[in-house]
Amino acid sequence: MADAAWPGEHLIVAAQRGDVDSLTALVSGSHPNVRRFAHFLCATPEDAEDAAQEALITLYRKIGMLRANGALASWMFRIVRNECLRRARAMTRDHLPLTDTAVVSAEDEALQRLEAGRVAAAVASLPPDQRRVLIMRDVQGHSGRMVAEALGLSTAAMKSRLHRARAAVRHTLRATPDSAPGGHDA
Structure with missing residues (x-):
């Protein structure tokens, strides 16, 4: 090539x-x-x-x-x-939702940032095909049909990749509970 x-x-x-x-x-x-x-x-x-x-x-x-x-x-x-x-x-x-609380403590804000960092790292570790589907669907909020069309997939294939991506992120976040402050074993 x-x-x-x-x-x-x-x-x-x-x-x-x-x-x-x-x-x-x-x-x-x-x-x-x-x-x-x-x-x-x-x-x-x-x-x-x-x-x-x-x-x-x-x-x-x-x-x-x-x-x-x-x-x-x-x-x-x-x-x-x-x-x-x-x-x-x-x-x-x-795309973060606005909260009803007027004041967030510095501790709460730091914990939110640490958790967001863990989620970002878990998403970044996904295989590229799963990462694209997850970001387009769950982060950007595109419809399933639009994500499937944009990536040239059938709706079933897109749903399968999305399911695997979500499961992998959940597994990664559950596997490292002690790395977050206040983490507990479930």
């Missing part, structure tokens, strides 16, 4: 030295791989496109920070992964 190859070391070195043409070629040559990473990791195609764009901007701005020229692929994968996770967390924050 032609787009599977990453740009060569000579191009990376030239880009790190400030050669604008090499930097442009490096970003262009990395684009197909970065897009593939993003579509694999992000919950929606829109998030994937945005994450890929952010990763390429980071590459353009911070190529000088890359220490090992052979590590371009792993560096870009980490950037894309972090951007996809950031978008998923932001989406979760944006």
Whole structure:
């Protein structure tokens, strides 16, 4: 596959030295791989496109920070992964229901953040196909039919993946009760 190859070391070195043409070629040559990473990791195609764009901007701005020229692929994968996770967390924050309580104690707020972090980590550990379904259905609130259509699945396949994803998240959260403050064994 032609787009599977990453740009060569000579191009990376030239880009790190400030050669604008090499930097442009490096970003262009990395684009197909970065897009593939993003579509694999992000919950929606829109998030994937945005994450890929952010990763390429980071590459353009911070190529000088890359220490090992052979590590371009792993560096870009980490950037894309972090951007996809950031978008998923932001989406979760944006969809939190408003509470009737006017004042939340600092302790309660800290506990809520710790629990949200555990849930985010459990979701992030899911296989990509399950993670996409779970985020689209439970976080973004899309209908089952829309999720199935967007992912090219039958409704039954989407429901099966959603069930497995929810079960895996439940299992992960139950398996680590002591890691949360005040956790009890059930």
